[in-house]
Amino acid sequence: MELIGIILIIIYSLNIIAVISLVFFENRSYSSLLVWLLVLMALPGVGLFAYVIFGKGPDIGKKKKFLTKITEDEKYFAHLEMQKKLLIEDTHLSDAAAQLAYYNLIDQGSVLTDTNKLEVMHDIAAMYETMFQDIENATEYVNILFFIIKGDEYGKRLRELLIKKVNEGVKVRLIYDHVGSFRLRPFFFRRLKKAGGEVYSFLPSIFKFFFRNVNYRNHRKIVIVDGKIAYTGGANVGREYANKDKKLYPWHDTQIRVEGDAVTLINLRFMQDYNFSAHKAEKMKFTPQKKAGNKVMQIISSGPDSRDEKIKLAYIKAIYNARTKVYIQTPYFIPDESFIAALATAAKSGVDVRIMIPGIADKKSVYLSTTFYMKELLPHGVRFYTYNGFMHSKTLLIDDEITSIGTFNIDIRSFKQNFEMTVFIYDKAVNAQMTKAFFNETKNAKLVPADYKGRIIRRFFESIARLFTPLM
Secondary structure, eight states, X not given: OHHHHHHHHHHHHHHHHHHHIIIXXXXXXXXXXXXXXXXXXXXXXXXXXXXXXXISOOOOOOGGGGSOXXXXXXXXXXXXXXXXXXXXXXXXSOHHHHHXXXXXXXXXXXXXXXXXXXXXXXXXXXXXXXXXXXXXXXXXXEEEEESOBOSSHHXXXXXXXXXXXXXXXXXXXXXXXXXXXXXXXXTTTHHHHHHTXXXXXXXXXXXXXXXXXXXXXXXXXXXXXXXXXXXXXXXXXXXXXXXXXXXXXXXXXXXXEEESHHHHHXXXXXXXXXXXXXXXXXXXXXXXXXXXXXXXXXXXXXXXXXSSOHHHHHHHXXXXXXXXXXXXXXXXXXXOHHHHHHHHHHHHTTOEEEEEXXXXXXXXXHHHHHHHHHHHHGGGTOEEEEESSEEOOOEEEETTTEEEEESOOBSHIIIIISBEEEEEEXXXXXHHHHHHHHHHHHTXXXXXXXXXXXXXXXXXXXXXXXXXXXXX
């Protein structure tokens, strides 16, 4: 009995230390703080274990590991200063687009490039074919980062192609997320490594789900070929993205293929993650490429290493500036108070606000939270569509010129915990193309009635799920 008493004293003492850490030393939202305090106080032993494993901030070492290597490049800073002047004095963008571009420039040092060619792809099976062909044509290097790489036919095809390119003398760097790719066999890339390819797991551990960084995942999707072509968007590598999963069929996604100066900036983002994962310090210079087109773009990234929620704040800035429309596609809709306020304000100001979410849930508890927040916004005039399948696209359309396509979901995890990236495109033709695609997809979706309530039992579980959204 004496031993049990000592153990209980230790547990309660550690609980008190955890509570003090939460209240005085961690910068959390009030909702997250209250939920963790409740868990710690109600379940001293179990709650303490959950807090240590899931609640502590990311152990990513000094933040300088994630700081861009191009901050030492004088040409880059000179380019930033030139762009500040250009956006204020002489820009062809609309006022709303120029304001957003300037905000992103100042807040994150995101260079605006206008030499880009862009292709939007919704057929991911066809996108894979184009991407594999681009990799096949590589002569210098291939840089790849995915949250999920499956060991199915697409993952195997990618692996074999990369082995072939390494044997041809092409440098291959590959990063996959340790938790996102948890089903990948440990030796899946053994032959690629043996051939000379570099393969790294992001924030790895000997345990898949029980370690301090389990919640802090690299959700980005990046493919760079010779520094001339880039791919990014919602799709990872696996058969479900190619519409071959019967449980989540049809699957809708959005990916982009880019040429031009934006490729250099996307590659810089990759190199920062590569340097961290490989414990290296390779540097890249900001060197202009040949003009590939006239699309104006900015690359925005965020994560737990950022001083604030950069992509979320850019979205909110864009939503508040909207005058005609805000269209969103997201697989998960778990917004915080600031995002809810922005959407509600826009809708009540006469802006056409429409949000498309999945009609099929891949995560039941998360989907209950999604429908809870949907019902919160319906009375404000926000229109929701449930796609007859799984909607995995991560897109934002503002008015007739601003488009965002990337890896960023409208949920707490993407806001605070995941390493994310999105591309802002300032172009009327791209916006019109994406708007047309949005309405085409509404033909395979259901408009949720404005007075939708749901059954009592569902409302009960939605309320329970909502309590734990700060932890999701």
